[in-house]
Amino acid sequence: MSQPFSFHLNKTDGAARRGEFITPHGKVQTPAFMPVGTQATVKGLMPEDVRATGAEIVLGNTYHLMLRPGAERIAALGGLHKFMNWPFPILTDSGGFQVMSLSDLRKLDERGVTFRSHLDGAMVALSPERAIEIQALLGADISMQLDECLKLPATREEIARAMQMSLRWAERSKRAFESHARAGCALFGIVQGGDDIGLRQESAQVLTRIGFDGYAIGGLAVGEPQEVMLKIVAETTSVLPAERPRYLMGVGTPHDLIGAVARGIDMFDCVLPTRNGRHGMAFTRYGAINLTNARHADDSRPLDPESPHLAARTYSRAYLHHLSKASEMLGAVLLSTINLAYYQTLMAGMRKAITAGRFADFKAATEAEWARGDLPAL
Amino acid sequence: MSQPFSFHLNKTDGAARRGEFITPHGKVQTPAFMPVGTQATVKGLMPEDVRATGAEIVLGNTYHLMLRPGAERIAALGGLHKFMNWPFPILTDSGGFQVMSLSDLRKLDERGVTFRSHLDGAMVALSPERAIEIQALLGADISMQLDECLKLPATREEIARAMQMSLRWAERSKRAFESHARAGCALFGIVQGGDDIGLRQESAQVLTRIGFDGYAIGGLAVGEPQEVMLKIVAETTSVLPAERPRYLMGVGTPHDLIGAVARGIDMFDCVLPTRNGRHGMAFTRYGAINLTNARHADDSRPLDPESPHLAARTYSRAYLHHLSKASEMLGAVLLSTINLAYYQTLMAGMRKAITAGRFADFKAATEAEWARGDLPAL
Numbered sequence: 001m002s003q004p005f006s007f008h009l010n011k012t013d014g015a016a017r018r019g020e021f022i023t024p025h026g027k028v029q030t031p032a033f034m035p036v037g038t039q040a041t042v043k044g045l046m047p048e049d050v051r052a053t054g055a056e057i058v059l060g061n062t063y064h065l066m067l068r069p070g071a072e073r074i075a076a077l078g079g080l081h082k083f084m085n086w087p088f089p090i091l092t093d094s095g096g097f098q099v100m101s102l103s104d105l106r107k108l109d110e111r112g113v114t115f116r117s118h119l120d121g122a123m124v125a126l127s128p129e130r131a132i133e134i135q136a137l138l139g140a141d142i143s144m145q146l147d148e149c150l151k152l153p154a155t156r157e158e159i160a161r162a163m164q165m166s167l168r169w170a171e172r173s174k175r176a177f178e179s180h181a182r183a184g185c186a187l188f189g190i191v192q193g194g195d196d197i198g199l200r201q202e203s204a205q206v207l208t209r210i211g212f213d214g215y216a217i218g219g220l221a222v223g224e225p226q227e228v229m230l231k232i233v234a235e236t237t238s239v240l241p242a243e244r245p246r247y248l249m250g251v252g253t254p255h256d257l258i259g260a261v262a263r264g265i266d267m268f269d270c271v272l273p274t275r276n277g278r279h280g281m282a283f284t285r286y287g288a289i290n291l292t293n294a295r296h297a298d299d300s301r302p303l304d305p306e307s308p309h310l311a312a313r314t315y316s317r318a319y320l321h322h323l324s325k326a327s328e329m330l331g332a333v334l335l336s337t338i339n340l341a342y343y344q345t346l347m348a349g350m351r352k353a354i355t356a357g358r359f360a361d362f363k364a365a366t367e368a369e370w371a372r373g374d375l376p377a378l
Numbered sequence: 379m380s381q382p383f384s385f386h387l388n389k390t391d392g393a394a395r396r397g398e399f400i401t402p403h404g405k406v407q408t409p410a411f412m413p414v415g416t417q418a419t420v421k422g423l424m425p426e427d428v429r430a431t432g433a434e435i436v437l438g439n440t441y442h443l444m445l446r447p448g449a450e451r452i453a454a455l456g457g458l459h460k461f462m463n464w465p466f467p468i469l470t471d472s473g474g475f476q477v478m479s480l481s482d483l484r485k486l487d488e489r490g491v492t493f494r495s496h497l498d499g500a501m502v503a504l505s506p507e508r509a510i511e512i513q514a515l516l517g518a519d520i521s522m523q524l525d526e527c528l529k530l531p532a533t534r535e536e537i538a539r540a541m542q543m544s545l546r547w548a549e550r551s552k553r554a555f556e557s558h559a560r561a562g563c564a565l566f567g568i569v570q571g572g573d574d575i576g577l578r579q580e581s582a583q584v585l586t587r588i589g590f591d592g593y594a595i596g597g598l599a600v601g602e603p604q605e606v607m608l609k610i611v612a613e614t615t616s617v618l619p620a621e622r623p624r625y626l627m628g629v630g631t632p633h634d635l636i637g638a639v640a641r642g643i644d645m646f647d648c649v650l651p652t653r654n655g656r657h658g659m660a661f662t663r664y665g666a667i668n669l670t671n672a673r674h675a676d677d678s679r680p681l682d683p684e685s686p687h688l689a690a691r692t693y694s695r696a697y698l699h700h701l702s703k704a705s706e707m708l709g710a711v712l713l714s715t716i717n718l719a720y721y722q723t724l725m726a727g728m729r730k731a732i733t734a735g736r737f738a739d740f741k742a743a744t745e746a747e748w749a750r751g752d753l754p755a756l
Contacts, residue, residue: 040700044422044707046689069675069700077678077696085692297447300455311424314463318455322418322447329422329707 005142005186005213007245007266011355015237015264018354021214021245023089023141024184025081028056030245030266031350033257033343034091036274039064040074040084042340043274044333047086053309053337054344057089057141059269062134063098067117067124071137079139091269092140094131094173094190097218097250100149108148110165128169132176132187140185145173147190147218159194166192167206174210186213188247194219195228197235204239214245217265221251230259237264254283254346254370258363261350273343277335280324283342284312287370291335295377296321309341383520383564383591385623389733393615393642396732399592399623401467401519402562403459406434408623409639409728411721412469412647417442418452418462420718421652422711425464431687431715432722435467435519437647440512441476445495445502449515457517469647470518472509472551472568475596475628478527486526488543506547510554510565518563523551525568525596537572544570545584552588564591566625572597573606575613582617592623592645599629608637615642632661632724632748636741639728651721655713658702661720662690665748669713673755674699687719 003022007030011018019030035042035050037058042050050058060080065071074083081087096113099105103115112127128146135143147166150158170189177187189207193199200217207215217236220229229251237246247267248260257268273283280292284304299317307313311334323331346366353362381400385408389396397408413420413428415436420428428436438458443449452461459465474491477483481493490505506524513521525544528536548567555565567585571577578595585593595614598607607629615624625645626638635646651661658670662682667674677695685691689712701709724744731740 039704039706040697041706041708044711046708046711068704069696073676073696076676077694083694083697083700085697298451298454316455316461318447318451319418319461319463322461326417326446328417328419329710330419330424332707333422333424333711 003184005184007214007243009242011357013354013357013359014262015234016261016350016354016359017264017266018351019245019266021186022184023057023186024182025087025089025141026056028089029351031257031261031347032057032267033347034059034267034269035340036061036269036271037084037086038271039068040080042336043278044329044336045340047084049337050086050340051088053341054348055340057091058086060090060092060138060140061095061098062092062131062138063095063102065092065138066095066126066134067119071134075137075139081139089141090139091142092135092138092144093249094135094144094146095126096131096147097149099126100151110168112146128172129176132173132180136180136182139182142186142188142214143177144188144216145170145190145212147192149219150194152194152222154194156194156196156199159192159196160199163192163194163199163203166190167203167210170207170212171210174212188212188214188216190216190218190249191236191240192219195224195232197232200232200236201239204236208239208241212244214247214267215240216247216249218249220248221256226256226259229256230263233260233265234263240264254343255367257343257346258350258366262359262363273339274336277337277339278332280320280331280335282320282335283339284374285342285366285369286372286374289374291317291320292324293321299378301375301378303338307338307341308345309338312338312341381562383562385592385621387620389735391732391735391737392640393612394639394728394732394737395642395644396729397623397644399564400562401435401564402560403465403467403519404434406467407729408644409635409725409732410435410645411635411725412437412645413718414439414647414649414652415462415464416649417446418458420714421656422707422714423718425462427715428464428718429466431719432726433718435469436464438468438470438516438518439473439476440470440509440516441473441480443470443516444473444504444512445497449512453515453517459517467519468517469520470513470516470522471627472513472522472524473504474509474525475527477504478529488546490524506550507554510551510558514558514560517560520564520566520592521555522566522594523548523568523590525570527597528572530572530600532572534572534574534577537570537574538577541570541572541577541581544568545581545588548585548590549588552590566590566592566594568594568596568627569614569618570597573602573610575610578610578614579617582614586617586619590622592625593618594625594627595643596627598626599634604634604637607634608641611638611643612641618642632721633745635721635724636728636744640737640741651717652714655715655717656710658698658709658713660698660713661717662752663720663744663747664750664752667752669695669698670702671699677756679753679756681716685716685719686723687716690716690719
């Protein structure tokens, strides 16, 4: 009885877009940021605390979940939503990126990849069809095609070859997805092509002809300057269909997010708010703050007295400094939730500004506030 | 305007006692279990989640807090309650136990101890007077005297000497406490004497003559058989004044708690529910359950479908198994809160049973349920 996956574009303001998409587990307002729940958990946070930050969708990692606890096991337990007690939308990646970054890649050919598990050394096969099957077993609201993620640096020829392979895998992914028909669920294709605008646009155009529910941009934020990334984003979104969501994978800092929304991106995921939170760094409207710095040791002020998030208004900088210096788990927990809440506040601010037709003003004011930096020391 | 610290004994049932004490930060129902907040945090848990387990009081560690972030610093930041965002009662220990267990003890004499910090190697002095001053700076509702905690094994002569020293330090602690008069706050003396009933009773009697707001039993649960511990508890509580709370320090398992309440103990603290939770162990009415065991990998049942605590009813054993095997922080967080909630449920059950005059039945039924063990495998 589910309605089909759909994306509604409510308003544009320059290239920035305000919309929403509908999944079997509910609606998501865009532009949206998805916290990363790698191993069926956003690290350290109870799902109700993730929800309380304002998150409407989280990301799960196919690579990690297929190795442990296993996709068939999660399916037998009722699917990923039930397993991790997150009844809202979930997007899963296809595993391609982690196969490249975490495993000893043993063999990649037209059929797929065979790799050595980083957990137990077992040899594991992943094909476009298996990646779709796994995501269906997990019960993902949004599945991603398997793509080939190159290790960089790479030559233009290598980038072109991998991009073409990813396009062929995109076609196979779509056929496999159709054979696992799940009402209302979506499949996204992934644009590749490195830093070559021509390859990127070719990839986007072929994917559009194949036809997906949404289009991701992969292979960015891998070390290139931000201006290069944003240029590729702009040149890619310009050839993607307006009526489908665009997802910039693995991005990024607050600066990246606001810059990419300005260039037509609707969705993001990134480990930065949680990973940096585990290392004593807070994201705030004053910019990034390193709480391990001794200047916070006696500072009784909260991170941001005007934050809509309770923890950011409640705990003193001195306490967060103490927890981070003492490597206390609660430091990671509090800063992860504070950072995720800041990201969601930023996204909500962008959505409101686009609706009001004043995105450029919002972007300039927000960037100016970051540039001014943290509160002066006490 | 605080009322003085007071303890009200509402009901006895055999040696078991039902009461409450009143502190500047609120009332505590006894028998009570105090979660351990070593470094100004119950590891991994937000204070509201600690409170939601039913905890009415937590313990803070003088040794840890004096070294980092420092007692004067916490005082300048408004005290420990504000620092850790726990507006309810706090008991602090005196540091004696951690000086013995964590530091290179350099020198112990009549004046006090000088030890090397386990954090940075600095030499630090702790005397009975300084221990009281630190606890006043922290703002403890209940302070503990400094005592000498022996490394075991020790001869009877050594135990007697340390016990006598602890009594002299008890007198000095009381004088120091009176000079830091804080309305409504309490000071507890600590009974020492190893496994020697005569020394234990002498210690208890001298402490009672000095006069404290409550009496702790220290130096137990350090490896002796449970029956030895419970015998010493019984022989010690029998000579302590009925109108003051008795606190068994650092104890223990659920078995220990119910056995010690049966022998007249009113208060406990222990790291077991949180420490074991971080290692994949759950305390339940079915006994202790090791969730890292493979038999839980496909078990969709919650730990205890009838638990009053939401997390124990919600998350599957398979999920808790997965989190523990994957060393995910959320496994530690969920099992710590589930375990603390079980401890509080157990204490609440004991309180209710004592009030109803059926403590022996409750104890027998609870122990029988533990002995039956976990649910049969699916």
